Amino acid sequence: xxxxxxANTAVEWFVNRAGINAFGGRAPExxxxxxxxxxxxxxxxxxxxxxxxxxxxxxAVSAGVDTTPGLPAYPQTIVEAQARGLDLTSHxxxxxxxxELRPGDLVLPAQLHHFLAVRxxxxxxxxxxxxxxxxxxxxxxxxxxxxxxxxAVFREVFDLIDxxxxxxxxxxxxx
Numbered sequence: 001x002x003x004x005x006x007a008n009t010a011v012e013w014f015v016n017r018a019g020i021n022a023f024g025g026r027a028p029e030x031x032x033x034x035x036x037x038x039x040x041x042x043x044x045x046x047x048x049x050x051x052x053x054x055x056x057x058x059x060a061v062s063a064g065v066d067t068t069p070g071l072p073a074y075p076q077t078i079v080e081a082q083a084r085g086l087d088l089t090s091h092x093x094x095x096x097x098x099x100e101l102r103p104g105d106l107v108l109p110a111q112l113h114h115f116l117a118v119r120x121x122x123x124x125x126x127x128x129x130x131x132x133x134x135x136x137x138x139x140x141x142x143x144x145x146x147x148x149x150x151x152a153v154f155r156e157v158f159d160l161i162d163x164x165x166x167x168x169x170x171x172x173x174x175x
Contacts, residue, residue: 033104
């Protein structure tokens with residue numbers, strides 16, 4: 001890991017530890033109306049997180065901050081999701097700029113650069129945002145991008161996303 005990666009990880013750890021959201025506060029105590037998962041391309045992490053959340057009964061959507069709308073999930077994402085009992089074959093990407101935010105949304109960016117990209121809209125729309133890894137039980141975790149990596153990296157990242165979404169479920173349940 002290079003110096004820049006270490007610095008980014010340290011900053012993400014601090015943000016997670018503080019539970020910082022778009023208003024500089026902590027994660028909401030009230031159950032959000034909808035979960036909005038955000039990553040770069042909306043073909044791996046956020047697509048999978050949305051599917052897990054929906055399987056647990058949450059209303060959830062996903063988007064990418066740098067994507068072309070209408071693309072399918074990455075092939076390894078589909079394979080790994082299927083191994084976990086989820087079907088992402090019908091997933092199509094949504095651009096962050098095209099997603100309609102609603103009051104009561106909790107925006108869950110995968111990494112700090114996603115958090116910084118979504119923060120202005122989140123604030124303007126009256127929503128909240130907290131890094132995904134805030135809910136996984138380990139403040140040192142980073143939901144890194146598995147795109148282009150081998151199956152082992154996908155398994156590791158999806159295991160972490162499972163912990164994130166189950167952490168959200170443990171905090172708020174569904175209802």
